[in-house]
Amino acid sequence: MSPVRTSAAGQQAERDALLERLTDSVPYNRLLGVRFDRLGDELTGRMAFRDGLIGNPVLPALHGGVTGSFLEITGLMQLAWDQVLAALEAGDADADGIRAGRFPPYPKTIDVTIDYLRSGRPRETFARATVQKAGRRVANLHVEAWQESRSRPIAMLRGNFLMPVGTAGAH
C-alpha cells in the first residue's frame, strides 16, 4: 500500500471518528439514537425505530415531535459539520482544537417550518439537509426525512439558523 493511500484512508477514518464524536456530544442526539453517514461533505441522518419514539400507539406512528426533532438535528449537524470540515481543510489552529475535541460553537435555531406529509411508520428514518444559503450570520436550510423511499418524504423542514460569531460562511 502506498503512503498516499494510507494517509487518505487515515484521513477518512479520522473524519468518521470526529463526526461520531460531534454527534454524541449532543445528549438529545443520543436520546433519539441519531447517527450520521457521510459521503463527501453530505451527511445522511439515520434514526432507528424504538417504542419510546411513538406518538400514537394505536397506528403506531412516530411522534411528530420526534420527526421534527430529527429534521432539526440533521440540519444543525450539517451546519456544524460544515464548520468542522472547513477548519480541517484549512488545517489551522481550529483544526488542532477540533482534533482535541473542542468543536466550534453550535448554530442556533431562529425559526423552522415543518410540513408533515406522511405518517412516520415504526421503521428506520433517514434525513438529509440542503444548505440553501450559508451566510456569514444566517444559514437557510431545507431538510427532508423519508423512510422506505426518498421520493416519498414523510416530513420536510425549512428554517433559518444563526451562525456563531467568528465563523465564516461560504458567501
Added chain:
Amino acid sequence: MSGAEQGGGAEGPDRFSVIREAAADAGAEGALMTGLPFGREIGMRLHSAEGGVAVVSVPYDARLVGDPETGVLHGGVITALLDTACGWSVMAAPVKLLSTATLDLRIDYMRPATAGETVFARAECYRLTRSIAFARAVAYHGDPEDPVATAQGAFILDRAPAKEAAG
C-alpha cells in the same frame, strides 16, 4: 392520514379522556402522559386540556440538552412540546374527534430555554373548520409574556361519525 398523529385513532377518544381525567386530578405537578410513549420518554406532563386550551410541560433533564457548552435544551424538545400542546388543544376543542394529525407547524425561537428550568407550553385551538383546526402556542418558563418560543400550526381533523338515531 398524515404526519404526527394524536388522539385515539381506531380505539376512539378513550386515550384522550383517560389522560385528561388524570390531568384534572394532577394538580400543579401535571399528569405523566402514559398513553404517549415519547411523552413518557422525555417526562412530558399534561396540566390541563379543556375548551380548546391545553397546557403541557417538560421538566429539565440532562438527556434533552442540545448544546453541551450551555446545557440549554435542544430546539427539538421545544418542537415536541409545542406540537403536543397544539395537538392537545385541538383534541380539547368542543368537537367530537377520533384523532388529529399535524399538517404543519411553524416555530419561532425567541431566546434559549434556561438550563435547569421546566418549560411549559400553552396552546389554543383558535379556529375549527369541517376538516382543519388552527392552533397557536407559546413556550415559556414562568411568564408566558416572556416566551422561549412561539408556534402556529394547522391540524387535520378526523371527526367521530355522527351517531345514527337508535331504532
